Amino acid sequence: MxxxxxxxxxxxxxxxxxxxxxxxxxxxxxxxxxxxxxxxxxxxxxxxxxxxxxxxxxxxxxxxxxxxxxxxxxxxxxxxxxxxxxxxxxxxxxxxxxxxxxxxxxxxxxxxxxxxxxxxxxxxxxxxxxxxxxxxxxxxxxxxxxxxxxFDPGVVNAYAALAAGSYFDRIDSIDIIDVNAGSHGRYFATNFDPEINFREFTGTVWSWQGRQWTGNTMFEVKRTDDLPVVGTHTTYLTGHDELHSLSANLDVPDIRFWMGFSEHYINVFTVLNKLGLLSEKPVTTAEGDEVVPLKLVKAVLPDPVSLAPDYTGKTFIGDLIRGTHNGVERELLVYNISDHEEAFAETSSQAISYTxxxxxxxxxxxxxxxxxxxxxxxxxxxxxxxPFIELLGRMGLPTRIRDARGDRAFDPAEFRRERKAARSGA
CATH class of the missing domain: 3.40.50.720 (NAD(P)-binding Rossmann-like Domain)
Structure with a gap:
């Protein structure tokens, strides 16, 4: 031990x-x-x-x-x-x-x-x-x-493994959806390190489609979903860590990551990007000083930790999985809802950090x-x-499942029944 x-x-x-x-x-x-x-x-x-x-x-x-x-x-x-x-x-x-x-x-x-x-x-x-x-x-x-x-990567990977291990005979697609439906009250800020945050979106965004890597530009492809608790949200196709392991470890032809952004965020991001202020390459000022624009933007934005006391609302992160079970088409949504104010009360942090x-x-x-x-x-x-999903539930990140039978809390006993049925071919 x-x-x-x-x-x-x-x-x-x-x-x-x-x-x-x-x-x-x-x-x-x-x-x-x-x-x-x-x-x-x-x-x-x-x-x-x-x-x-x-x-x-x-x-x-x-x-x-x-x-x-x-x-x-x-x-x-x-x-x-x-x-x-x-x-x-x-x-x-x-x-x-x-x-x-x-x-x-x-x-x-x-x-x-x-x-x-x-x-x-x-x-x-x-x-x-x-x-x-x-x-x-x-x-x-x-x-x-x-x-x-x-959580993403991490818990969403466990959700995919859960589905592959019992709820499906064949998975055709996994769409990972991440929506922050909360508000921090600032004009503009990122929820984690601005330097890492912006780097995800300034180049080619990669997704796994048709069993191969497909490149797009940020905000080029979007979708709208009616999600539990947080309601209807538009999300945008982007690259993300978990795609690079799930595509290798699971036999699934389409694995995509979708993240929610407000119109305000998109507008500010677009201006910063077009002005070159999100570049990681150093530039020289008229005074001869060398500056990395992205690091400068990071320096003037609020520290993500400072957002926590004023954050309200909730986050949604989940896997929307489609495939077949016993020859019948099936759709399964496995997800978590986290609350910014509850996270702050417990750990003095907002829900993005909490998850x-x-x-x-x-x-x-x-x-x-x-x-x-x-x-x-x-x-x-x-x-x-x-064991991971069960423990997370006891630690403050409960998992829910939505399918044709309704929306319910994750039950390990149900997973075991599904797995037994899958193995018996029932």
Whole structure:
């Protein structure tokens, strides 16, 4: 059984992960939080102590760490005796933190795919460009590495595995839909790191269609759906992490990701993009100063963490899955609704961070218990989905299912009945 957790990062997702890990320190042991700016970690800990979130008395420590320094990261893992590392920092850090885990034997968890700061919307498959190159080493060393264990990627992968394992004989399409129906009251802001957020949309957006990668421009393709709780929303086809593992691990011809944006967001984004202010390439000002436009925009926008106190409304994230079961066409919607105000009351964070941070800690708990301690590198859809989905429900992210039989809470017993029927051919 693995013990002691090191959380790398001090943004909104890391804050949620720290709160939730502390709430389960009877299983996870010591909780360590590390960031380049140690005062941010200390602030998170102060908030946790104020809310008295520790399940039992235990170690809760802030550390200063430049996670681009692999040797320093390895030293911190060893010094804190951390057997599980949750990488909740920038996606630019993934490969360095993974290397530190490979060299120390600690289990590795992240919530997003690695990104190269010099490359935007790379040619697929993204995991194949980075993390998957280390699968053999993970296997050889017996290191557990769970990739993309946030919500999307992460929980949506588990939803796809759930459907493929019992509810369908053949899946024809998976449409992952992500809608933030909340409001933060600011003129313009992004819900997570602006630099990572904008990079997803400024180049080619890739989707898996007809069993091949298909490129589009952002906001070129849209759809409208009547969704539970949040109502009717228009979403836009974009690229996203989970497509790059689901397309390899599941036999599904069409897998797409759709995200909701307001007209205001689209207008501001379009102006910034056309002016070149979302470029990751440096420019030189008339005064001779070199500036990266995207980093400048990030600097003047609100810190996503600061949005949490004023956020109202809900989020919807789910998989709309179509295929056949016993020769009959079937449609299944598996989804979660999260509330911004409830997330803030519990973790002082908004629901976007909550939906990404809680699953990472659920993964850590399953690794600590041994259920997901697989000793090799996996994406979430390669692991048993039911323990994950059940645990998430107990931790604040309940799953619901909507199909021809109605809309209902996820019931593991129903999953087992469906699976048994699928195996018997009933």
């Amino acid at each position: 693995k013990k002691n957790v090191l959380i790398i990062g001090a943004g909104g997702v890391a804050q949620v992960a720290a709160f939730k890990a502390a709430m389960h320190n009877d299983v996870l042991g010591d909780i360590n939080i590390a960031s380049r700016t140690v005062s941010k970690c200390q602030s998170i800990i102060a908030g946790m102590l104020d809310k008295k979130v520790l399940k039992r008395p235990g170690i809760l420590v802030a550390h200063e760490l430049d996670a681009t320094d692999i040797e320093a990261t390895k030293a911190l893992i060893r010094r804190t005796r951390s057997q599980i590392v949750i990488n909740a920092g920038s996606a630019f850090l993934n490969m360095g933190v993974l290397r530190a885990c490979l060299d120390t034997g600690a289990a590795y968890i992240d919530t997003a795919i690695h990104e190269d700061p010099a490359k935007v919307c790379e040619t697929p498959p993204w995991y194949g460009n980075y993390e998957w190159k280390h699968r053999e080493e993970c296997e050889r060393k017996g290191v557990t590495a769970v990739l993309g264990a946030g 990404a941070g809680v699953p990472a800690v659920a993964a850590a708990i399953l690794i600590a218990r041994g259920e997901w301690d697989c000793h090799h590198m996996v994406n979430v859809e390669e692991l048993p989905p039911v």
